[in-house]
Amino acid sequence: MRAASAERLHHAYLIVGRSGVGKLDIATLLAHALLCEKSPDAAPCGDCQRCALNAAGTHPDINQLDWIDTARVISVDQIRKLTSQLTLTTTYGPYRVAIVNKAHSMTRAAANSLLKTLEEPGAGVILILLADNDAHLPVTIRSRCQRVVLPLPEKSVALDWLKEQKISSPEMALEFAHGAPLLARDRATDVDLGSISEVKSRFTDFLNRDYEPAELARITADVLGTRDALTLFLQWTTEHIKTTELSALNSRTSSNGHRSERRFLSRALERLQSALRLDNPSLKTQTVLEGVLADIRIMRVRTRAETVQ
Ligand SMILES: [Zn+2]
Structure with missing residues (x-):
């Protein structure tokens, strides 16, 4: 102007x-x-x-x-x-x-x-x-x-705007749209945000402790396509890494444990990234996710075993 x-x-x-x-x-x-x-x-x-x-x-x-x-x-x-x-x-x-x-x-x-x-x-x-x-x-x-x-707006600004638009789960909608508010508004109506929240909490459980990969793959494939699922898994793993780093700063647990956790999470990230790169639309979502999650589970078991030795 x-x-x-x-x-x-x-x-x-x-x-x-x-x-x-x-x-x-x-x-x-x-x-x-x-x-x-x-x-x-x-x-x-x-x-x-x-x-x-x-x-x-x-x-x-x-x-x-x-x-x-x-x-x-x-x-x-x-x-x-x-x-x-x-x-x-x-x-x-x-x-x-x-x-x-x-x-x-x-x-x-x-x-x-x-x-x-x-x-x-x-x-x-x-x-x-x-x-x-x-x-x-x-x-x-x-x-x-x-x-x-045009950069993405700040998260708090986008969330306030989504609340004004009467979007029921603004946090999850924004997460699902990778921070883009208009996309979040438009997609909020055609996806089941409540079920995605559920998938998120199961996925976090899965990163923390034993949780059946096949079961997680099944409930995820019910609500998300392969690309969306892998992208959200990546996003949530990155978030999880930040939370883990923060708690490492504030706690007195052995640094050995944290080092191994960090190693596990970065391996999981790599696995998810490579799955996203190789995404083949002709494969069934549940099959792809089962494979990736089973690999990540093995990584966790191995990394923890390495630490014990
Ligand atoms: Zn005019």
Whole structure:
């Protein structure tokens, strides 16, 4: 907005941040501000005719492009259609804004086609590309955009917001969305957070003492897919390591015991990471988890035996 008021807007922005962090909301807000009648350097007024058109989703000077769900990519045809719309004269103000959501999913041909517009954008054209991970975008695209990184909000801020949204288990929802609040809100409705809490407490039991891997694999596979399960196991193991380190600082138990516990937990982490890397979607979740958990159990038994010797 500062750049807009100084008339020094870049013609292309690349907003990068985790899925569910709010990239589309920011981009939409910026677009609406640029198109508002009052001023481009503040939040949209919400009262003018152009804001009304934006609220109704019918402003002619804004184009938004998203992937087509079935294909999960942005195709060259979609980009061609967009770039031809960008050559039209604006109806109202000086700007024509295009938002490309999930720009990281453009095919190579689509990216090449967009490149021409990035090199020679028409007068008043502002492109806003959104990407979860811009490593998937060609350097030629990245180098022509001003990059803006949206970090995850602080945990306490995200939790307060989720409580305002009346999400029943905000802590677990945020954990499940790896810290991204919008994703947490959206997924809170389609997963059973209570059951995931249950899985978490069983998993912590499993790290601490003997608990049947097959049983844990079964209750986990009932509520989670392989990727989600392994990612949460990793997250919980990391948390567990932090708790163990803290209690080691505050206790007088033998440092030998702590060293072996640390060794066990770091081996468990490695095992989970390699399982996540090798994730094969054609294998049954329960089978994969059973294998990984059985390995981790053996690691625990071995590490403890090493300490006794
Ligand atoms: Zn307005």
